[in-house]
Amino acid sequence: MTFSPDDWAAIRLTLELAATTTAVLLLLGTPVAWWLARTPSRLKAVVGAVVSLPLVLPPTVLGFYLLVLLGPNGVGGQLTQALGLGLLPFSFPGLVVASVLYSTPFVVQPLQQAFEAIGTRPLEAAATLRASPRDTFFTVVLPLARPGFVTATILGFAHTVGEFGVVLMIGGNIPEKTRVVSVQIYDHVEALEYAQAHWLAGGMVVFSFLVLLALYASKARRSYVG
Amino acid sequence: MRARFPFRTALAAACLLAGSAAALADEVSVAVAANFTAPMQKIAAQFEKDTGHKAVLSFGATGKFYAQIKNGAPFEVFLAADDETPARLEKEGGIVAGSRFTYAIGKLVLWSAKPAIVDGQGEVLKKGGFDHLSIANPKLAPYGAAAVETMKALGAYDALAPKLVQAENIGQAYQFAASGNALLGFVALAQVVDETGKLKGGSMWVVPPKLYSPIRQDAVILAKGQGKAAAAALVKYLQGDKARAVIRGYGYDL
Numbered sequence: 001m002t003f004s005p006d007d008w009a010a011i012r013l014t015l016e017l018a019a020t021t022t023a024v025l026l027l028l029g030t031p032v033a034w035w036l037a038r039t040p041s042r043l044k045a046v047v048g049a050v051v052s053l054p055l056v057l058p059p060t061v062l063g064f065y066l067l068v069l070l071g072p073n074g075v076g077g078q079l080t081q082a083l084g085l086g087l088l089p090f091s092f093p094g095l096v097v098a099s100v101l102y103s104t105p106f107v108v109q110p111l112q113q114a115f116e117a118i119g120t121r122p123l124e125a126a127a128t129l130r131a132s133p134r135d136t137f138f139t140v141v142l143p144l145a146r147p148g149f150v151t152a153t154i155l156g157f158a159h160t161v162g163e164f165g166v167v168l169m170i171g172g173n174i175p176e177k178t179r180v181v182s183v184q185i186y187d188h189v190e191a192l193e194y195a196q197a198h199w200l201a202g203g204m205v206v207f208s209f210l211v212l213l214a215l216y217a218s219k220a221r222r223s224y225v226g
Numbered sequence: 227m228r229a230r231f232p233f234r235t236a237l238a239a240a241c242l243l244a245g246s247a248a249a250l251a252d253e254v255s256v257a258v259a260a261n262f263t264a265p266m267q268k269i270a271a272q273f274e275k276d277t278g279h280k281a282v283l284s285f286g287a288t289g290k291f292y293a294q295i296k297n298g299a300p301f302e303v304f305l306a307a308d309d310e311t312p313a314r315l316e317k318e319g320g321i322v323a324g325s326r327f328t329y330a331i332g333k334l335v336l337w338s339a340k341p342a343i344v345d346g347q348g349e350v351l352k353k354g355g356f357d358h359l360s361i362a363n364p365k366l367a368p369y370g371a372a373a374v375e376t377m378k379a380l381g382a383y384d385a386l387a388p389k390l391v392q393a394e395n396i397g398q399a400y401q402f403a404a405s406g407n408a409l410l411g412f413v414a415l416a417q418v419v420d421e422t423g424k425l426k427g428g429s430m431w432v433v434p435p436k437l438y439s440p441i442r443q444d445a446v447i448l449a450k451g452q453g454k455a456a457a458a459a460l461v462k463y464l465q466g467d468k469a470r471a472v473i474r475g476y477g478y479d480l
Binding site for chain 2: 070086168187
């Protein structure tokens with residue numbers, strides 16, 4: 001016995017969700033992390049706390065509020081309907097929105113730390129050479145923060161793959177649309193299909209271990225070289 | 227030394243007293259199917275008042291309880307959402323022999339949080355005009371399986387299948403419909419009526435029982451409850467008139 005067609009569909013969907021979520025998070029998270037790393041604003045503490053909220057909130061809380069907020073009676077739901085997008089719960093775009101929120105700290109925090117580690121000197125040096133701030137960001141900051149981007153990408157992707165509670169709350173368990181691997185495992189366990197559950201769950205353990213191994217191996221190599 | 231004796235005697239007496247009190251008023255830990263949450267809380271309160279025993283309740287999904295029980299969970303009585311799981315435990319020798327009985331028969335309803343959406347005949351299922359219909363996962367939950375049976379009996383399943391959203395249990399199916407994300411949902415009657423059987427809000431159609439096989443909910447005394455007075459007392463209490471009145475009040479058959 002190996003993976004069933006349903007299992008494969010869940011695996012494919014999970015990887016799609018994680019890839020989309022990571023891409024969105026890198027796009028949106030980079031400016032936020034940059035702002036957090038550089039700003040003298042008092043709002044920094046507030047924004048930092050909001051960004052970290054998903055670390056401590058139970059995913060079911062996040063999922064429950066998303067279900068209510070994005071539903072037809074919620075502010076978010078009324079907004080998406082007014083924009084002609086329809087309602088987000090029970091759809092792939094809805095899962096992306098939820099996953100982006102859920103994985104935000106795992107992308108923003110490594111980026112912020114990487115930006116902070118650069119310090120101001122390389123930026124000042126670039127400025128004295130008349131590089132524009134934009135130029136500086138792309139030619140100085142991004143290359144220097146590369147390890148932070150690697151960490152953020154891996155953690156954001158892996159954390160989304162491991163997501164369960166949020167998807168369970170707003171997904172609706174629709175095959176090929178919202179039934180991700182973690183939900184599929186849950187279904188197998190609940191249905192007492194332990195052999196199938198073991199295959200998927202074991203695969204998840206191996207995958208997670210390999211991802212983290214890659215992360216720590218690359219860090220170890222860097223610190224050895226650097 | 228002489229001064230200590232009265233103290234030790236008192237201590238021993240206290241221990242004896244506490245011990246005998248514990249034997250009289252015992253605790254029983256109970257795993258309860260999620261759909262039976264509200265009636266069981268009420269029954270447990272009455273049970274404690276009437277017998278002095280205390281029922282410690284855990285609520286959850288029947289399949290999960292099965293896995294936990296098989297792996298040593300300390301439950302003594304199990305109120306399942308179906309009759310298959312208790313039968314399976316019985317076959318595997320995990321229960322006190324002969325303790326299995328049906329404590330409630332669930333009733334399925336089609337429900338909407340909005341008034342005047344669901345008509346008295348369930349015609350809305352054929353008319354359409356909704357994006358999502360929530361059901362409990364038919365693979366896991368008896369209410370979900372009954373919902374699928376109903377749609378098939380009405381000849382509407384194929385048309386409705388793309389609109390189905392599956393919840394992990396009947397509690398979540400209710401939540402999907404209650405939040406309005408699904409306009410309609412197949413839920414348990416007990417979830418949408420109060421303890422006198424009156425609809426709490428929205429609109430509903432009580433699905434005629436001939437459209438689906440009966441949702442028998444069985445209870446058992448688990449192996450861990452063997453010889454425990456409180457476990458036996460609770461099971462007896464559940465079959466008594468007072469508990470049955472509560473169960474019926476919440477819209478279950480018996």
